[in-house]
Amino acid sequence: MTGFPFPAGAAEVRTVNLDTRAQAVFISGLTSALDVLPFNGTGDNDSYLVLEFSANMLAQQPGRLKLFTSRTETPRILVNNLITPTSLARDAQTGKIFVTEKATGRVMRVNAPHAVMFDYFGMGRSNYLSFDFKSESIRWDILRNPVTSPSQVRHVNFGLPSDYFVFGDFDGDLKEDIGVWREGTTANSQSYFYIMPSSNPNTFIAQPWGIKGDTPVTGDFDGDGKTDFCVTRRVDNQLTWYILPSSGGGFRSITFGLPEDFENFASFDFNGDGRDDLIVTRSDQNGILTHYIGDANTGALILAQQWGNGKDAPAFVLFGDYTGDTRADIAVNYGACYSNPTCDNAGTWWIKETGSNNYTVTKFGIPFNEQTGTGDQPAPGDYDGDGKFDVSVFRPSNTTFYALGSSNGQFIAQYWDGNSTAPPANLMNKPEFQNKSIPTGAFIGLVITKQPDGTFRVKRTFDFFLSKN
């Protein structure tokens, strides 16, 4: 390497045409770039790993491993503490990335990167996603984030209104795949995951997995960067998880939790080992919630965390990494209080940081009122693309997503009615544009509410907002 002090932003990845010897800038804005690797090996790539020797040579800062899910957008930083890194390699089977370090003489192993939740375009941010239930099949209406002009959207008819939506990156190309789980019938209990892989959207995968009565759960339990098929089943007074790992090796059955617990549809990694964990939530008679996190290989308890309660207001539980340390945290968003809709807790987000005693409380949006069904619905995701989930809601009354960007606290507002990013004139007088769709966030969490008889009931937000059961 020559060119000390390697000013920030001056390094590039260039393409070279071997026949004409013409060069062109491929990725710019890098600092002391040393190595580049197409993420998917060969073929039509649009994701790249780039290694930087130092983030700032004069300040003796460590090196970084960057992931470009699009070569023109801001990259994700996978590792920022490499000491004199020199080259990288990736094991496609396990998804692991290896980096050599010159000064230390080490080879570092980096966990497989994962798609950002609800990122169907591969831009490293959650997309604005809504569903249209008005026809026989579900229409997925996906608005790319960041929103461009003209906007880039996908409209895909996939799944039936009776299906369960599933979210994940099953083919491991760092883009979410559209998918559903279709429960079997009394006559034929075989159930199926149907997935439209983003790497080959003209086909679909039909994976028989589970039987009638099971619950679909998605997560990357083996840590190879691809979402695995999983269902849970309540048998013999146990809660059993049936996982089909994408890296092969046959299925696993793991016992974790109690039959009366609620497993989250989407799994997250709580200890930062790159594998998603088993998550169940339990309420006591006083409506106090405890979340149990288990290892997906062994079923061993990793964490038991009390957080949130349904005593004064409905409480939405939304797992996700809100602090950006690759470990999932627990957020609880309270709706309007049962007796006093404007009570202090109404509309607050209580976020418990995993691995410390820290938590934050943020008031945001219009509290969801269970009696009237009005107000904001939580819509978790990373909308500003900084690797941290944001406090974010969807407001059905004006079909608008609102988020508080975690990178710098900016207020994000995005109208999206499934067809247009611009609200019609006099929106409030046009009921056909209101309450039109249901946001994604409504599908991945849990909610606890107090019943008229004083008992508490936990439901999946999927069932709660779709008024199932």
Ligand SMILES: [Ca+2]
């Ligand atoms: Ca994918």
Ligand SMILES: [Ca+2]
């Ligand atoms: Ca996997």
Ligand SMILES: [Ca+2]
């Ligand atoms: Ca975290």
Ligand SMILES: [Ca+2]
């Ligand atoms: Ca964020």
